[in-house]
Amino acid sequence: MCGIVGYIGNKTIDKELVDGLKLLEYRGYDSAGVAVLKNDKIYTTKAEGNISCLEKILKNEENATVGIAHTRWATHGKPSINNAHPHISSDKEWAVVHNGIIENFGQLKNDLQHNNFTFSSETDTEVIAHLLQQLNCEDKINTVIKTCKMLEGSFALAIINKNIDGTIYLAKRKSPLYISLNNAETFVASDPICFAGKTQSYYSLNDDEFCEAKIGKLIFYNLNGETISKKPIEMTDFDIKIDKQNYAHFMLKEIQETPSILKRIVQTYKDNNAFDKINNQILKNINKIILVGCGTAYHAGLVGASFIEKFAKIEARCFVASEFRYNDPLIDDKTLAIFVSQSGETADTIMAHELAKQKGAITIALTNVLYSSLAKKVDFIFPICAGPEIAVASTKAYTAQISILNMFAKHLCNVRNNTNFNFIDSLSNLANTLKILDINCLEDISKELINEKTMFFIGRGLDYFTCEEASLKLKEITYINSQAYPAGELKHGFLALVENGTHVFVIATQKALLDKTLNGAHEASARGAKLVIATQFDIPKSQLKDIYKIISLQNFDEDLMPIASIGAFQMLSYLTSTKKGINPDQPRNLAKSVTVE
Ligand code: M6R
Secondary structure, X not given: OOEEEEEEOOOOHHHHHHHHHHHHHHHOOOEEEEEEEEOOEEEEEEEEOOHHHHHHHOOOOOOOOEEEEEEEOOOOOOOOOOOOOOEEOOOOOEEEEEEEEEOOHHHHHHHHHHOOOOOOOOOOXXXXXXXXXXXXXXXXXXXXXXXXXXXXXEEEEEEEEOOOOOOEEEEEEEOOOEEEEOOOOEEEEOOHHHHOOOOOEEEEOOOOEEEEEEOOEEEEEOOOOOEEOOOXXXXXXXXXXXXXXXXXXXXXXXXXXXXXXXXXXXXXXXXXXXXXXXXXXXXXXXXXXXXEEOHHHHHHHHHHHHHHHHHHOOOEEEEEHHHHOOOOOOOOOOEEEEEEEOOOOOHHHHHHHHHHHHOOOEEEXXXXXXXXXXXXXXXXXXXXXXXXXXXXXXXXXXXXXXXXHHHHHHHHHXXXXXXXXXXXXXXXXXXXXXXXXXXXXXXXXXXXXXXXXXXXXXXXXXXXXHHHHHHHHHHHHHOOEEEEXXXXXXXXXXXXXXXXXXXXXXXXXXXXXXXXXHHHHHHHHHOOOEEEEEEOOOOOHHXXXXXXXXXXXXXXXXXXXXXXXXXXXHHHHHHHHHHXXXXXXXXXXXXXXXXXX
């Protein structure tokens, strides 16, 4: 959460910084700010709200040579101008932007206050600015290193000093930070997407590494203050231009991209099958597979665990990363652990990985971002090939994740049981025929939902997991209190909440469970629920009278139906959100990349 940008060069600094921030807005949009250095003085501009609010008041300082900027997702202190970054030391010599959480900031703040430092914000970050002043010495990078030694928690920092022109000091622990340069300019960012089209390669700071960044020159240091050398990473993956094209929102564009992403997955895994590394040699020692993720990635893991048990007959369980970490999970060197994360930057997922590694597990990242912190730590990477996902609500990444997990489960079966599943062809068939549902058929339902306060999704087996994901999508971007229930659990609480006219969405794509799911749905309808059924089956006439609407799904093999059915609900959430006047790309209080616990 929070995005950092830095720029040294001869272009209009404020503009360069704001252009960078716009690409990082997915990391938070509670407030934004810039600090630039001009004539030995630091000038800051800050605004509450997203980057466009900052852009309106920017002065576009001429003759500034260096600047840092920040887009904030509030952790300590409400979204306000005072709490917006950059934060400035009392003597106005230092300015700092920060992504992460300083866990010992309470103690540090007390100590600084005893030494007569006064605070103008409620943030944890402000302690860093004052510590820089307190520990200031001639050698500025040394001051930065000494300051960071006092900090506990996570941080990516970009810092400028009013007396040192043309330099940005950088520090990193547990939060990502990247640097890139060409002959005339140096760029800093929380995500290398900001460098696309500007440079050919970039550097990634590791934990407890530091950098003194200047034009044409980067000097890297370790925690002892010794210089270290680092290799650049080629930028080939980032030449993708991030724009909405003609779509009203990124979310709509990303939902519509799904069929082409599935085709890309087919091609990528055909050309270079990442599963091949999980061969008999590895599998003969494995007696359990776990999947770990947060939010949508957790839901993808639930589907994946079910696929693995069904096809490969290997015990598989999925965990929410934040719970996994504190429940002393029973894993060892016979465990294969799959960490599902679109961004590869989710703090809980990364920490869960650390624990799994300590316990000896073999680890895989199922991720969209091959340069991410998670990708750097795992034994194997399964790329999800979804391209940049910008909207806060994950859509195409989910569909990509469950598609790959479907194929992987069949791969495991082939390796373990000598079967001959042609999993690439089955996905290819789906990719070539899948259509994103016609918007018109969902329009009417979305119009009805805008006034709803509560609604439900029910389903069994794989459909229940789709319900969980559909319900999360709706909550995130419409603010409707939506809940998913296993369709067999209705009598254990759910029915007490059903009122006349309550919308209940029934997802029914598994033939063997159809009758039982419909029985539950009719019980809800008898209590006044409006039933909307999403299915590929013809519902028997005798059952139709209770059903308010049917969303007709395309017919694929049942194990592929989670891939085919979720699009309808992503779209329904999108339509409802926009009708409520909400920006689905930036729902309140959320951020795309959850890089703090
Ligand atoms: O980048 P990750 O997949 O690790 O992100 C996990 C969750 O933060 C993410 O899925 C979140 O729940 C989305 N906003 C869901 O739409």
